[in-house]
Amino acid sequence: MNTNQSRDELFDRHLRGELTEVEKELVAELLDSDAAARQRFVALAQWDTEIAETIREHAGTPHNKDILPSGKALVESPSAQKTLLSQFVTLPTVAVFIVLLSGLLYQQMSTFFAPVEKTPHSQIAGSPIATITGFKGSLLWTGNQGAIVLDMHVGRELTGGTIEGLAPDSWFELQFQDGSTATISGTSMLTFADVGQKKLRLKQGAFTADVVPQPVGKPMIIQTPSTVIEVVGTRFEVEALQAFTTVNVREGSVRLKHLVDGNAVDIPANYRVIAKAGGDLSPMPLPAAENYWKSQLDIQAGGFGKWLPATKNRPAAQKALPLIPVNNPNVSLSLLSIPVSGRNGPPVVLTPNAQFIVRGRLQHPAKIYFGIAMSYGNGEFAGMFRGDLLKKQPISEFDEEHGFEVIYQLSDFTVDPCVREKQNGLAGKPDGLYLDRLWIFTNTGSSSGLMVHEVELIPEKIK
Amino acid sequence: MEDRDNKKARVLKAAFGCRTELLAYARSLLGNFAAAEDAVQEAMVVVMNKYDQFQEGTSILAWCRSIVRFEALRAKRRYQKEQSLAQQLVDDAVDAAFDEFQVGRNHDETASRREAIRHCLERLNDRGRAVLESRFADGLGYKQIGDQLGMTIEAVRKSLFRTKKQLHSCVESRLRVTS
Incomplete structure (x- = not known):
């Protein structure tokens, strides 16, 4: 086969997810360096798709929205x-x-x-x-x-x-x-x-x-x-x-x-x-449970989001990633989560007057939502709760680096909407329970640039 | 209200008119026809709900493509927790290529091409059509096609190349004649 045939075959296999990592790099290099290759790639993708659609229509391939064929x-x-x-x-x-x-x-x-x-x-x-x-x-x-x-x-x-x-x-x-x-x-x-x-x-x-x-x-x-x-x-x-x-x-x-x-x-x-x-x-x-906890993003990555190491200008952070809920494609969240209990440290139990202090950065003013997942002492899932800042939303006061600090009082937490209809056996309030993980998100329809440097759990309200 | 409805109708009609182009783009990012169809379908739901954000006079194809890209990335995140560097590089290159070279076709042009493809498919020999169907409808690899049709991998590769070329020539001729 000549060079063009090989290139076309490479593009053909790319459209079907058949390339090795090395071949992907080759395709990327080809496209980056050669305008004719880019043009050919787009034309071929278009042509290939037209043929595929026509043949599939002809063959009567089922289009079942409920059960889709997928990889193995x-x-x-x-x-x-x-x-x-x-x-x-x-x-x-x-x-x-x-x-x-x-x-x-x-x-x-x-x-x-x-x-x-x-x-x-x-x-x-x-x-x-x-x-x-x-x-x-x-x-x-x-x-x-x-x-x-x-x-x-x-x-x-x-x-x-x-x-x-x-x-x-x-x-x-x-x-x-x-x-x-x-x-x-x-x-x-x-x-x-x-x-x-x-x-x-x-x-x-x-x-x-x-x-x-x-x-x-x-x-x-x-x-x-x-x-x-x-x-x-x-x-x-x-x-x-x-x-x-x-x-x-x-x-x-x-x-x-x-x-x-x-x-x-x-x-x-x-x-x-x-x-x-x-x-x-x-x-x-087992270590005894504690009521105080602070995230350690500088030494501990994990959870949902993109972990960013510390730089001269900012501490290590967890950056929110876009997420569109499967059952609600009209909603576009920027979301991150941080695990809490169960690592090397002791389990964390919430006290009635506890509060969460969240420090981070936000590119644009936005409402910041805060969620926690809890378990009972025997490990059974106890429920999820949503923190509220009441009238202090949206967060619009930043320092020159777009930094913010907000405090969520545990007394303002309510049962998370996602488990509200499934309350049998779940707790009605979070105090006295074990904190498993927390998540923070904005719902602005586009990226809010939300990132969190630190979350601190204080057992009592700061006077 | 009427203006909004009119705009909605215009945007939706234009977006659905780009479906094949968007599918081509989604396939280039996802490497799978069914996943690409899914991403385009999800994107159309977003278009339906966010049509008022489309700035008329700008490219509907580019706008829809940005939505499809988001849906494709979401699908990838769902199944591939971390993307390799090579995958990211190729995705960026594909994106740039489509930005630069993809152009939309009008409805009549799309319909003519589709009719020409159908016409020419019927003129392929049985072996060529079987190879093409195995590749395009069943999504089989060269080896699987070879096993199914009693051909070597090299024979499958050559047959595919020849058949696609033949189909392309036929479609171009047909379009010239009908135009």
Whole structure:
């Protein structure tokens, strides 16, 4: 083939997501350096799309808005379907509180936009193993055959698959056929299956579960990027973030296996293990809860948003990213979140007169909203709350660097709209509960340039 | 009120008229037809709700493209937590290329081209059409097409190139004749 043919073939494969990283760089270089190549690329993309549309119309390709064909990587990745050959003994049926801070995903889903696989609806249906019992916010459900399901509603039956929370205020509750329930909240990704034994894989984020006694020899298995946990029947919370795994056990005990070296450990009540590569798995007593907390963005990245290291002119910051809720495409938020409890530090409990001080920058005057996610002492998800600045909004007073400081009083917090209709079992107010994470956003329809340098929790009002 | 309704109708009609161009752009960013269709569909919802922000007299295609870009990035964020540097570079280059060279077609022109493609597709030989359909409708790779049609990868590659070229020539001739 001559050079032009090779170039066209490269462009053709680019349109189908078939390029390697090296080939992508080559395409970028070609386009950057050669106007004729840019013109050819646009013409070819246009021509290719005209042919594709015509052929697809001719072939009668179904355009089903509810079930869209998607790539295979999400549900067919080896790690996601790996059989868990755990040899753990079973665990006592008591409530435990587990917080896991874990490493990055084993596999980026970089091949998600792979060539479309035609999936007949009949194959997707399968036998339902769970039912949606509650959901709010931006969520994406991907069924076992890689079908993305946009039509989420309470009562919908699901086969195994992956549920993904796309925003810090996302919320999803699922009930298995045996009555066990699982809830994810925040930016999370949970894959689950039940073929006689429940197997869950928390790739990222947080979920809680209330598990009825499981069949003998078939405990629920929860896998995170770096650990495996077995549960016979209990109530617990799991949170997977980055780099390492922390397990806090409040009651009963849990057996944790570290995937890197195969070591396993039983963690008794009120003990913690921080599992990281080459680290010690010895359980340590849980630190007592504290009422004061301050973010440490200079040494600790994580959460939702773009982390910016400190510069001469500004401290390290979490910058808000644009987010359009799946169920409300007319809304465009600038949003960031910061995790709180469950890391190396002690758990954080809110007092009735607590207040949050937020320091950051904002390019334009805007209303700044503040949300928190809470859990009970046993780790069960307790709810989400929205802070209010009452009449002090929008924030329009800045220093010369566009910096701002605002204070949210806990007494002004109300139940977050996204869980307001699902209040059974959830707390009506946040004081006395454990703070899991917080998020801050603007809703201006365009980027507000929101970034936060620091969030500080003060137990009492500043006089 | 009537002015607003009229503007809405004008903007929507113009935006839907650019659908193929927007799909081409979305495919260039997403590398997947179904995902691109999704992004364009989401973008159209945004257009429907934000039509009053469009400044008449400016390019509807450029305005819609900026919305599609946002939707495409949102889709990418959903599935690819972090984009590689190469992906970011190619996305920026693609964006610049479309800004520079993409032009919209009017309705009649689009309709004529579509009719010409349909006409010419029917004139392809069975093997060529099968290869093309496998690639464009089923989204198969060279190897999968080869396995399905009993061809080597190289034969698939050559057949695709020849068939597309043949189709292109046929469409251009047809358009010349009909015009």
